[in-house]
Amino acid sequence: MLSPERLALPDYEYLAQQHVLTYMEDAVCQLLENKEDISQYGIARFFTEYFNSVCQGTHILFREFSFIQATPHNRASFLRAFWRCFRTVGKNGDLLTMKEYHCLLQLLCPDFPLELTQKAARIVLMDDAMDCLMSFSDFLFAFQIQFYYSEFLESVAAIYQDLLSGKNPNTVIVPTSSSGQHRQRPALGEASMLEGVEASLFYQCLENLCDRHKYSCPPPALVKEVLSNVQRLTFYGFLVALSKHHGINQALGALPDKGDLMHDPAMDEELERLLVQVPGLVNSVSASPEASCLPSRTPPRVASPWRPLHHSRKVDAESDGSTEETDESET
Amino acid sequence: MAVVPVPLPSPKMAVEKRRPAVVPVAGFTDSGRPTVSRTAAGAESEEDFLRQVGVTEMLRAALLKVLEARPEEPIAFLAHYFENMGLRSPANGGAGEPPGQLLLQQQRLGRALWHLRLAHHSQRTAFNNNVSVAYECLSAGGRKKKPGLDGRTYSELLKRICRDSEAPEEVVAPLLRKIQCRDHEAVPLGVFRAGMRTCFVLLEFVARAGALYQLLEDPGLAAADRRVGQAVLDTLEGALQAGDSDAAAPARYLEAGSRLGPDSLALAMDRAVVARRPGVPMTREEFLEKAAALFIAKVKPVG
Known part of the structure; x- marks a missing residue:
């Protein structure tokens, strides 16, 4: 349908608003770094895959920080990727420290600055006790605000x-x-x-x-x-x-509501399917696959039998916005 | 350091592989392929390289298309654009026997459709350009085919456009009957352009009429009050007739617009409800068909 505003913008403003040139430039840089690929697949195919990956939000994986923060779409894609990759941390109820979350971020973006992770942790921990443990969802939502804005x-x-x-x-x-x-x-x-x-x-x-x-x-x-x-x-x-x-x-628009954070049946199915293919993991399917790629120190379990999710949601509804420390009940 | 977690939305191996591998990405290396052949690029500057392999030209053309069409989601538009380009060049992917005549015809139709949809019909210049390109696509000569567009292909294209939209078949069928050409007839560009534009405008008209009906519909009955529906249709007809009067064009549009304004429409609906008794409710199909008929009555038949 019509959208006169978009059509009335001067060319350059339209391109800037949509970050078209940022992605075109990046596409060319990627192409130059991978010249061998185009001799095999052709340039059009290269660009098709590049722009498709931008649409799907997978283009930010393993990229440098300057690119990840370059556009709002990249930031949202990164938040989404972080959530989807490490969702199981939250699902298992593991509490991690700021440094451990930083390691997770660096798995997706090797030069992710520590400062930003610290700032996010400060939101959760209210400026004190920076080595405290945080729940995945507390960290994720604080990180989202800090990173995106x-x-x-x-x-x-x-x-x-x-x-x-x-x-x-x-x-x-x-x-x-x-x-x-x-x-x-x-x-x-x-x-x-x-x-x-x-x-x-x-x-x-x-x-x-x-x-x-x-x-x-x-x-x-x-x-x-x-x-x-x-x-x-x-x-x-x-x-x-x-x-x-x-x-x-x-x-x-990057993350689901807090209640649905651990809920992603399509991804769970995909995980199951992939796990079956990995021979070493079959026996421990019930455990999370990500647990293996966390930093080696396993954080101490605070409350041993973790409460199932549907219970905790009720608690969520009651909690106000003023928790000063990581609240176990909110995981 | 462990393996990077696998569960990503849809792991596009090829794409991830090309990211600068700062992390040892064990899972993603494809051992079957020779790793690097960067020596070929050797000393030439990157700019020369880009020009030589045609990247510069390709991106320039793509950017022009983006600016012409001003799509809402330019990145998706570009992905689509390059995908279509990749399908077109025989060097990519299609390393098999040459496609049959029928397949070739389908590809031509697909390409023409893609061009036609690049810009909304209200963007007159862009749309007209795309229509011309689509026309060229379809009328290119093949081994057995003489250049030029025949009525059969033209009708096929019209049908495809209508089928891909949400408009019900019986609603658009009268239009197709009016603007179709005979199978063996040659279709000139002028007729082709008018046909395409009419078809797209009608589809949008039907979509809007559908939205209008939604407002009138009683969700419980899944139908609208006949009196109200008819009043809306009559107002619409009146507005279209206002467009026929002898006055100059801008005045006619204003006249038609004012008749369709919310106040006069509300007045007409109100009057209808008071004046008549409720009849059989009006279904969506009926409403759309009648609305479309008003439009189609204005279309001049081909030939």
């Missing part, structure tokens, strides 16, 4: 710092709420009460940011929803709320 979050952090120190970063005049501008740093005694920044002021700044931000932002309406539920909040409180918001997860 990483530029946006950097700007948000700057705004937050400005607000915290009493500056108004956007020079937006807000006649009704002066607290942000004139507030003195709280005395130690009331620090716990006045932790963070005022939510409505924070939102005004973020709304402004979303308007002019050239990278991906979460939908402003959903950010508003997140911020309208609270009076004040801290930076990490905000990130936790974003990572747990299922609307934002849906808008991003």
Whole structure:
């Protein structure tokens, strides 16, 4: 059907919006690195496979980080690949540390920066005890926000710092709420009460940011929803709320809802089929195949007989967005 | 380091193999093939290489197609584009006996269809270009075939276009009868172009009519109130007739548009419900058939 907006854009803007040139350039680079393939299969076939793999999202596997983060589609594809490859970690209920998750990420992207994994872990662990264990789903959803919106979050952090120190970063005049501008740093005694920044002021700044931000932002309406539920909040409180918001997860479109995270019958079938073909594994089919490729240290089991999934979903519904530590019940 | 986990959506071995193998990807190396023959590329610069093997030209053409058609999903469009190109060149894949006459004909139809669908018919220039290319595809001479497009191929193509759409057969059949040519007749480009455009416009018209019906339909009955359905059809007919009047074209379009505006439509529907008694409900097929008939009545027959 018609979509006049797309058709009315100038050529170059249309191409930039869809990242066509990024993929064309990359296709040529890949072709140059694999010249022997084209003599065998032909150029058209090479390009067909390249662009098909981009559509399917398999093009980011084992690629360098700069490429993986180059477009929103690449980021979403990477998140999806990470989920699909290591879903069984969550299914088994294994809890891993930040470093272990980082190893998993590096299996898919060898030069994945540690900094990004650390930032994601900080969302789950609230800035303390960075060697704590995290559940797969907690890490995955925090990682999703941190990785997909990483530029946006950097700007948000700057705004937050400005607000915290009493500056108004956007020079937006807000006649009704002066607290942000004139507030003195709280005395130690009331620090716990006045932790963070005022939510409505924070939102005004973020709304402004979303308007002019050239990278991906979460939908402003959903950010508003997140911020309208609270009076004040801290930076990490905000990130936790974003990572747990299922609307934002849906808008991003890379991962299923939290409840369906472990549910993928087609993939399970495929796994079964593949496992039968591997002679060494047949005896241990019940165990996860991925367990074998995890870093050798097996994390200690916290609660020995892991609760089956359908029980834990009920718990999920009750948990609010304010868990400060990895909550076993949420796996 | 262990083997990279296998469970990926659909492991495209060939594609993954070409990624720079920074990780030792044990599972993906195909021992049957000679590893590298990079010496051939030797000293030539990459740009020269790309030009020599035709990559530059190929990508330029692809990019032009993308810009012409402005597809919603350009990457899928490109995958499709190159796939079609790969099928066309005999050097790839088709290393067997030459295809039979029938198969050749099918391939020609497929290629023509692909060109026709590259751009929406409202993008006039792009669509017309693609129609011309499709026409050339179909009228290329073969060993036994004289150049030129015959009525049989043209009708076959029209049928394929309609069959691939969601429009019911009996709805579009009257149009096909009107714009088809005789099997042995030669079809000139003008007739071909008009036929293709009419066909695509009708299919979109039917799709929209289907959406309209959905709004009228009572989900419980799986049918619409006849009074309302008929009122909508009458309004549609009135609007189409407004298009026939002697006034200048832009004025006619405005007139037709205003008759179809939500307010006049609502008024007509309201009046119909009040004035008449409920009759037998109207089914989707009936509604679509009647709507399409209004359109088809305006189409001039070929010849």
